[in-house]
Amino acid sequence: MTTSVETKVSDGSTNPIAAKAPNRWLALLFRYPTLLVLAILIVGFSIASSNFLTTRNLTTLVNQQAVVALITLAALLPLIAGEFDLSLGYAAGLATMFGAYLAGHGWGLVPMIVAVLLLGVFVGLFNSLFIVRFKINSFIATLGVGIILSGGTLAISGGEVLFEGLPQSLATFGRDKFLGIALPIWVVLLIAVVLVYLLEQTPFGRRLYATGGSERVAFLAGVRTGRIKTLAFVGAGVLVGFAGLAQLATTTSASPTFGPELLLPAYAGAFLGVVAYRPGYFNVPGSIIAILLIAVGYNGLSLVGVPFWGQPLFNGAVLLLSVLGARAESRRVRIG
Amino acid sequence: MSLSARNISKAFGGLQALDRVSLEVGAGELVALLGANGSGKSTFAKCIAGVYQPDGGSIELGGLPAVDRFLTPTDAARAGIRVMHQDNPLVNSLSVKENFGLSTGFPGRGGAAPIRWRKLTRRVEQALERYGVEVSPEALPASLSPSQRAMVALAMTLADADQGVELLILDEVTAHIPEGDAAEFLAGVARLRQVGIPILMVTHRFKEVLAFADRTTVLSGGAVVYAGPAAELTLTDMVSLMAAAPPEAPVPDVAVPAAPAAELKVDGGSGGIAEIRSVWRRDGLGEDRERAALEIEDLEGAQLRRAGLQVRAGEIVGLTGTADSGVHELPEILAGAQRRRGGTIRVSGRELEPDAGPVDAMGLGIAHTPSDRHKEGGVMSLSVRENITLPEARRFWGRKRDERKVVARLIEALNVSPPDPDVLMGNLSGGNQQKVVIAKWLLTRPRVLILDDPTVGVDPGAREQIFRFVGEAAQDGLAVVLLSSEPEQLVRHCTRVVAISGGQVARELNREELEAPEALDVLAAYGG
Numbered sequence: 010m011t012t013s014v015e016t017k018v019s020d021g022s023t024n025p026i027a028a029k030a031p032n033r034w035l036a037l038l039f040r041y042p043t044l045l046v047l048a049i050l051i052v053g054f055s056i057a058s059s060n061f062l063t064t065r066n067l068t069t070l071v072n073q074q075a076v077v078a079l080i081t082l083a084a085l086l087p088l089i090a091g092e093f094d095l096s097l098g099y100a101a102g103l104a105t106m107f108g109a110y111l112a113g114h115g116w117g118l119v120p121m122i123v124a125v126l127l128l129g130v131f132v133g134l135f136n137s138l139f140i141v142r143f144k145i146n147s148f149i150a151t152l153g154v155g156i157i158l159s160g161g162t163l164a165i166s167g168g169e170v171l172f173e174g175l176p177q178s179l180a181t182f183g184r185d186k187f188l189g190i191a192l193p194i195w196v197v198l199l200i201a202v203v204l205v206y207l208l209e210q211t212p213f214g215r216r217l218y219a220t221g222g223s224e225r226v227a228f229l230a231g232v233r234t235g236r237i238k239t240l241a242f243v244g245a246g247v248l249v250g251f252a253g254l255a256q257l258a259t260t261t262s263a264s265p266t267f268g269p270e271l272l273l274p275a276y277a278g279a280f281l282g283v284v285a286y287r288p289g290y291f292n293v294p295g296s297i298i299a300i301l302l303i304a305v306g307y308n309g310l311s312l313v314g315v316p317f318w319g320q321p322l323f324n325g326a327v328l329l330l331s332v333l334g335a336r337a338e339s340r341r342v343r344i345g
Numbered sequence: 346m347s348l349s350a351r352n353i354s355k356a357f358g359g360l361q362a363l364d365r366v367s368l369e370v371g372a373g374e375l376v377a378l379l380g381a382n383g384s385g386k387s388t389f390a391k392c393i394a395g396v397y398q399p400d401g402g403s404i405e406l407g408g409l410p411a412v413d414r415f416l417t418p419t420d421a422a423r424a425g426i427r428v429m430h431q432d433n434p435l436v437n438s439l440s441v442k443e444n445f446g447l448s449t450g451f452p453g454r455g456g457a458a459p460i461r462w463r464k465l466t467r468r469v470e471q472a473l474e475r476y477g478v479e480v481s482p483e484a485l486p487a488s489l490s491p492s493q494r495a496m497v498a499l500a501m502t503l504a505d506a507d508q509g510v511e512l513l514i515l516d517e518v519t520a521h522i523p524e525g526d527a528a529e530f531l532a533g534v535a536r537l538r539q540v541g542i543p544i545l546m547v548t549h550r551f552k553e554v555l556a557f558a559d560r561t562t563v564l565s566g567g568a569v570v571y572a573g574p575a576a577e578l579t580l581t582d583m584v585s586l587m588a589a590a591p592p593e594a595p596v597p598d599v600a601v602p603a604a605p606a607a608e609l610k611v612d613g614g615s616g617g618i619a620e621i622r623s624v625w626r627r628d629g630l631g632e633d634r635e636r637a638a639l640e641i642e643d644l645e646g647a648q649l650r651r652a653g654l655q656v657r658a659g660e661i662v663g664l665t666g667t668a669d670s671g672v673h674e675l676p677e678i679l680a681g682a683q684r685r686r687g688g689t690i691r692v693s694g695r696e697l698e699p700d701a702g703p704v705d706a707m708g709l710g711i712a713h714t715p716s717d718r719h720k721e722g723g724v725m726s727l728s729v730r731e732n733i734t735l736p737e738a739r740r741f742w743g744r745k746r747d748e749r750k751v752v753a754r755l756i757e758a759l760n761v762s763p764p765d766p767d768v769l770m771g772n773l774s775g776g777n778q779q780k781v782v783i784a785k786w787l788l789t790r791p792r793v794l795i796l797d798d799p800t801v802g803v804d805p806g807a808r809e810q811i812f813r814f815v816g817e818a819a820q821d822g823l824a825v826v827l828l829s830s831e832p833e834q835l836v837r838h839c840t841r842v843v844a845i846s847g848g849q850v851a852r853e854l855n856r857e858e859l860e861a862p863e864a865l866d867v868l869a870a871y872g873g
Contacts, residue, residue: 210742210743210745211742212738212739212742215731215734215735215738216735216738218724218727218731219724219727219731219735222724222725222726222727223720223721223723223724223725223726225720225721226720226721226722226723226724226735227724227735228682228703229680229682229703229713229715229721230703230735230736230785231703231704231707231736232735232736233702233704289726290726
């Protein structure tokens with residue numbers, strides 16, 4: 010009863026930042042704090058190292074991000090629905106290995122791609138079987154599924170790196186560039202655009218965010234939350250399939266140890282993405298900026314000569330500081 | 346040991362939550378502070394306990410000099426104030442004695458030194474004995490009855506006050522306890538008077554006041570409307586006092602429709618419902634659905650036993666009953682959120698299947714605004730716009746401008762403040778959240794609207810707006826079911842009221858009977 014009084018809004022000025030026109034630039038800045046940090050880093054590294062601001066360096070930097078970007082996008086879907094998917098890293102490893110295995114057994118490019126994406130669908134369904142059907146906490150369920158998948162990776166690889174029989178066209182695709190940007194990156198951007206459309210313009214997106222915001226409210230409002238969550242996990246699985254294919258295309262081999270180490274960078278990107286574009290919500294453009302930010306930091310620091318252990322310090326600090334900053338900011342924006 | 350609070354005032358923003366409230370509790374006295382939701386009774390308790398700092402007035406405890414305010418709850422505790430809240434503070438996985446240790450400290454030398462269990466046990470046994478709690482220190486909270494749990498929590502609240510308790514505040518402690526257990530617990534509380542502890546009991550349950558309080562103070566709109574011996578009040582007095590306008594701030598007359606909604610004149614055009622109808626029409630959905638009726642026969646739930654109910658279009662049928670009467674299952678079952686065990690539910694002759702989910706219920710035109718807004722009513726992290734159009738997301742696919750227009754009109758029709766569709770739901774006040782929830786459901790073109798305690802945590806102004814709107818909706822052909830724990834509300838707004846007891850319809854009061862003065866007594870006897 011008193012809470013209604015506490016949160017009472019005193020007047021109509023609902024959005025103090027947007028309300029004042031002179032502050033529009035400031036508002037834009039607050040909406041994209043990571044973009045600001047990115048700009049500062051780019052300027053700083055350009056001054057500190059003559060090798061940084063070259064077309065060659067920048068395109069190389071971008072071109073290396075395809076796999077981690079895809080896994081970040083994969084992490085986003087369950088996160089928006091209010092769930093975790095810890096199987097992503099292992100699943101990416103299995104998808105890569107499965108593709109290489111099929112290629113080694115004489116599968117053509119197209120059937121192999123279809124099979125890897127279907128594997129992704131299957132992994133998503135497997136995850137949601139435990140989470141939606143048996144109502145197991147997604148943290149635990151996806152961890153269990155992930156560990157099983159890593160067993161699968163070891164089984165089909167026999168613990169070896171597979172590289173034989175990969176279609177030449179796949180390697181060409183991974184190497185070729187359009188406007189200096191590698192083709193896999195173009196695919197990532199295309200997928201990102203599709204996801205932005207799905208999340209922001211379709212009923213599916215609305216329901217996904219609502220399910221993550223409050224599953225009970227969404228359920229009572231007629232959202233089939235189980236189905237929505239299943240779709241989120243299947244979507245994540247398909248994106249992981251794409252990540253596996255991107256990995257095959259760029260490295261033209263599959264290592265049995267590949268995968269798990271990508272989970273934390275992907276989640277860092279997804280969480281860091283929350284501070285930009287649509288602050289307070291997991292979103293695609295914010296996550297893409299976050300991935301670029303981390304990549305530029307990585308590249309710049311090594312060019313400037315920071316020792317190898319400086320990397321994780323930088324990444325962790327950026328994540329913590331951005332999220333702290335975003336929280337302070339959202340407190341400012343909140344009314345009442 | 347006593348409390349003397351004088352002229353306590355407190356304002357939030359522009360709203361005067363407390364207006365010069367004075368209250369005294371003497372040694373060994375149990376004073377009830379009674380009031381409807383939003384009357385300021387909890388605010389008063391929080392001002393005394395140092396949670397809020399009053400804007401004016403003074404607080405005098407026992408022999409201590411009077412102070413203007415306590416800056417923190419710790420200061421208030423140091424002065425001898427103990428507060429027991431409605432939320433059960435016991436950790437279920439720990440034994441009673443471990444719970445005591447958590448709240449009052451584990452005996453031992455501290456640091457890594459071991460806990461002196463035997464000492465703890467002895468201490469807990471003493472505390473439990475002192476307050477007449479017959480519970481083993483080893484018992485797990487889950488194995489205790491609700492009244493025993495409450496007694497343990499009470500003993501914990503008082504346990505660390507070795508220097509003497511100047512005042513014990515019970516802040517709606519029985520809100521989540523079944524009635525029988527609550528009485529048992531309050532009998533235990535009443536025994537504390539013998540030790541001389543002054544007790545201030547904040548509550549909205551009349552029966553508790555009648556049975557246990559020595560004196561009572563009734564608040565309405567932040568001001569004292571009655572202070573005197575509890576014994577001189579009848580249920581009817583209390584109900585009308587709680588509904589009374591505060592003495593010096595008359596409620597504007599639009600806020601009090603004298604006649605029940607069903608008897609209001611139909612003015613055809615203006616108002617929010619007309620807005621919503623125009624929204625449907627513009628949307629190519631034609632006129633609103635035909636006038637419908639809700640028919641429930643032999644409904645069986647976890648507690649419901651062969652309950653029947655019929656609601657015609659245009660009616661507002663009130664429902665009341667205690668927490669264990671089964672009345673609260675009804676909205677859940679109708680909304681497809683809970684399975685029923687038997688019976689039939691029909692809306693205009695079309696049956697709601699036994700295994701129906703929310704989607705099916707919506708398909709039949711059933712809309713349900715839950716009592717727990719935070720958990721079930723709205724997605725607090727999404728905007729007002731996204732909340733309103735959530736059930737209808739498909740309709741607005743690719744029509745964002747349309748969506749904005751519809752939402753803007755609904756916000757205007759229901760007077761949501763601030764009138765901004767992009768404000769987060771969680772940033773609205775309770776009353777405005779409720780309006781958004783109602784807007785959301787009206788947009789689904791319901792035939793049956795079920796309002797489950799729609800005014801919990803809603804300020805008086807918004808309450809009136811909500812009921813005015815519901816009245817209009819009923820006239821427009823909606824069948825409305827109103828669950829409420831406030832008899833006064835049922836009497837004022839319903840065409841008739843059905844009381845549920847033991848899972849069955851126990852009593853039905855038609856409009857004529859509701860007009861009779863004893864109606865409030867009857868309803869209060871069945872309700873919370």
